[in-house]
Amino acid sequence: MISVRDGQNHILSRITATVAPELVPVTRALGRVLAEDFQAPFDVPPADNSAVDGYAVASADIPAAGTSELVVVADLAAGSIFDGRLTAGQALRIMTGAPMPAGADTVYPQEIVERDDRRVRIGPLAKGANVRLRGEDVEAGAIVIETGTVLRPQEIGLVTSLGAWQLMVYRRPRVALMSTGDEVAEPGTPRRPGQIYDANRFTLRGSIEQCGGEVIDLGIVPDERETLRARLHEAAAGADVVLTSGGVSVGVYDLVKEVLAEVGAIDFWQVAMQPGRPLAVGSIGAYGFIVGGWASDSKYALLGSMRTCAQLVSYEVALALSVLGVVIMAGSLSLTEIVAAQSDTVWYAVPQFVGLVVFLFAGTAETARAPFDLPEAEQELVAGYHTEYGGMRFGLYTMSEYINLITLSALCVTLFLGGWHGPGWDGPSWLGPIWFLAKLVVLLYVFIWMRTTLPRLRYDQLMRFGWKVLLPVATVNAIVTALLVVAL
Numbered sequence: 314m315i316s317v318r319d320g321q322n323h324i325l326s327r328i329t330a331t332v333a334p335e336l337v338p339v340t341r342a343l344g345r346v347l348a349e350d351f352q353a354p355f356d357v358p359p360a361d362n363s364a365v366d367g368y369a370v371a372s373a374d375i376p377a378a379g380t381s382e383l384v385v386v387a388d389l390a391a392g393s394i395f396d397g398r399l400t401a402g403q404a405l406r407i408m409t410g411a412p413m414p415a416g417a418d419t420v421y422p423q424e425i426v427e428r429d430d431r432r433v434r435i436g437p438l439a440k441g442a443n444v445r446l447r448g449e450d451v452e453a454g455a456i457v458i459e460t461g462t463v464l465r466p467q468e469i470g471l472v473t474s475l476g477a478w479q480l481m482v483y484r485r486p487r488v489a490l491m492s493t494g495d496e497v498a499e500p501g502t503p504r505r506p507g508q509i510y511d512a513n514r515f516t517l518r519g520s521i522e523q524c525g526g527e528v529i530d531l532g533i534v535p536d537e538r539e540t541l542r543a544r545l546h547e548a549a550a551g552a553d554v555v556l557t558s559g560g561v562s563v564g565v566y567d568l569v570k571e572v573l574a575e576v577g578a579i580d581f582w583q584v585a586m587q588p589g590r591p592l593a594v595g596s597i598g599a600y601g602f603i604v605g606g607w608a609s610d611s612k613y614a615l616l617g618s619m620r621t622c623a624q625l626v627s628y629e630v631a632l633a634l635s636v637l638g639v640v641i642m643a644g645s646l647s648l649t650e651i652v653a654a655q656s657d658t659v660w661y662a663v664p665q666f667v668g669l670v671v672f673l674f675a676g677t678a679e680t681a682r683a684p685f686d687l688p689e690a691e692q693e694l695v696a697g698y699h700t701e702y703g704g705m706r707f708g709l710y711t712m713s714e715y716i717n718l719i720t721l722s723a724l725c726v727t728l729f730l731g732g733w734h735g736p737g738w739d740g741p742s743w744l745g746p747i748w749f750l751a752k753l754v755v756l757l758y759v760f761i762w763m764r765t766t767l768p769r770l771r772y773d774q775l776m777r778f779g780w781k782v783l784l785p786v787a788t789v790n791a792i793v794t795a796l797l798v799v800a801l
Contacts, residue, residue, distance in 0.1 A: 489548035634787035652732030
């Protein structure tokens, strides 16, 4: 048995990574946790402006004592700009928030002046009075909200005042919640003799949602070992945390602790508190990625892998068509002959620029680089990717990602960037591998930069772009290239 504090510390020590970030509109950002510093894109105020309703004047026209009369040349409302410039002896009637006109640096509140038709009488006033200077509140580039901030209404108002309509926030942690035991009945249904209505699950649900979590409610699980085992697997595959109520004491039908020990591991059991002493914390082992959807009876990894495969298929068509123009120009499918053809003329990146662009877009999608990084863009359907793919399997998957990336970059260099030929001059033959490697490294850097910089797109945007943009463009490019080769 351990203390409450030790139990809390142990649970917190198991949390070694944050959930993935996602881009959400500001209308859905309330209560979310900001995943990156938010910087002001421009100064606030964006220009010197009036802090009051009154009259803008030049400080040179302000009398040291007594009064002075100025001619009112125009009225300026907030949201408008005065195109002219105030000269000596002129004033401009100005509303609060309106940009200061050229030639003026001070504003008289309308309450302290005397207006007579097109003239206004003013007295002494400090230079620069009632003027809000550009950048006075926030300077461009300043961090106005830091990473990790829980977004309240005031933060939402701040970012929208700076023109932002979407924010990068951390995904809500998914918490699978279930009650266990034949003695528990669902509220709103008939209660058999000996049963009680389930209150714990709804209390816990409220606490989870109040703390910002997303609940996956798995209902009530009966005291059946195999049913409980399957439900725990399903919960672990689709959630970051699994929370159960009941079944961890020492009764004959308290099966949760036993089943958890069979399918995973128990970190500790029993905490020195009353009520709630029989509390167990543990973990469930991870499965592989695609087949994990079947192995764990989880729909998340399965549907996620199916959608990923759909993306790959859609972009493979455009990828193949983008290469067709190169093959037509070289008159061969041999990579060696394609490189040799580029030594006699400009690299195919020039006449086949459209094909190169399509190849890079489709290749980026094929290698799951941002913004086509579907497993992190479509959180709801690929939750199993993160929970079922762990340990050595995840390492092997990452390694295969980079093998794909190197292969794609090598193909791009070979097909479009002259292969082992230098730009205009090859030099000695031993420079060939160096030229090839240099181009390869540049492409790899670009792909890695994209992964760490660009935001991710929604699944529907990815599929639409593949079928409605890249596929028609690649088809037209291949047809035009064939017609030009035949004509010339």
